[in-house]
Amino acid sequence: MKAFGCKQSNSDHTLFEKHKKWKVTTLIVYVDDMVLTRDDPCETKLLHDYLAVKFEMKDLGQLKYFLEIEIARSARGISxxxxxxxxxxxxxxxxxxxxxxxxxxxxxxxxxxxxxxxxxxxxxxxxxxxxxxxxxxxxxxxxxxxxxxxxxxxxxxxxxxxxxxxxxxxxxxxxxxxxxxxxxxxxxxxxxxxxx
Structure with missing residues (x-):
């Protein structure tokens, strides 16, 4: 992740962030699962392609369930x-x-x-x-x-x-x-x- 230009968090060593022109890409790793969030779709695609070269990965789409937490999206927001x-x-x-x-x-x-x-x-x-x-x-x-x-x-x-x-x-x-x-x-x- 550091080679891709991400900075590792000091408070949580499984959290990586990349800031680029007011845009943020964040990745957190838990065992063999990763959660990726961003406000720059182009940067996400680059990171996804970079990781796919390094690891065998499967994109599961929108996050719905992670670490016993259910995530739901609606017109009102994220729950x-x-x-x-x-x-x-x-x-x-x-x-x-x-x-x-x-x-x-x-x-x-x-x-x-x-x-x-x-x-x-x-x-x-x-x-x-x-x-x-x-x-x-x-x-x-x-x-x-x-x-x-x-x-x-x-x-x-x-x-x-x-x-x-x-x-x-x-x-x-x-x-x-x-x-x-x-x-x-x-x-x-x-x-x-x-x-x-």
């Missing part, structure tokens, strides 16, 4: 979700038939480290929370509650697991929720925080 990931998670945990809830955590929750609380299987808790952490990449609505339950991965108790099950019940009601990158021609990043 990223992990619907299948959520449904698989609910199935694996036996929560697919659970009753959904509208919130991820109790208001004014009292989760903490309690010396006498009923212990649970730490490995199961950690695996489940790690899966939820990965889900939060496309689900910022669960980011706060994931940060809360992940604080207790060293010594989880029954109350902590119940909080995780509540997250799963919330996900049951919102499996296809995700991110929409709107096609309105204006690029604005909005961030919200609790200043407390």
């Amino acid at each position: 990223l979700s992990q619907r299948k990931y959520v449904l698989d998670l609910l199935t694996e945990t036996g929560m697919l038939a659970c009753k959904p809830v509208e919130t991820t955590i109790e208001m004014n929750h009292r989760l903490g480290n309690f010396p006498n609380h009923a212990r649970i299987d730490k490995g199961s808790y950690q695996r489940l929370v790690r899966r939820l952490i990965y889900l939060s990449h496309t689900r910022p609505d669960i980011a706060y509650v994931i940060s809360v339950v992940s604080q207790f991965m060293h010594a989880p108790g029954e109350k902590h697991m119940n909080a995780v099950y509540k997250i799963l019940r919330y996900l049951k009601g919102t499996p296809g929720k995700g991110l929409l990158f709107s096609k309105d021609g204006v690029f604005n990043v909005k961030g919200y925080t609790d200043a407390d």
Whole structure:
């Protein structure tokens, strides 16, 4: 990629970028898959031809699914979700038939480290929370509650697991929720925080 004129990212060594007269071509590699995005079709064709000489490749067309993330395009923009990931998670945990809830955590929750609380299987808790952490990449609505339950991965108790099950019940009601990158021609990043 460097021989083609791409610069390797310092933060992610599988990410390569090439800037040329206000145009950007970006390529990311994961094991034997590559995702290529650009705003210059000519540069994409050149890169594709260059890589085809070096590697045996198959162009799969528009990106639809990558690393458990579903990508959908519409007139409104590009949508990223992990619907299948959520449904698989609910199935694996036996929560697919659970009753959904509208919130991820109790208001004014009292989760903490309690010396006498009923212990649970730490490995199961950690695996489940790690899966939820990965889900939060496309689900910022669960980011706060994931940060809360992940604080207790060293010594989880029954109350902590119940909080995780509540997250799963919330996900049951919102499996296809995700991110929409709107096609309105204006690029604005909005961030919200609790200043407390």
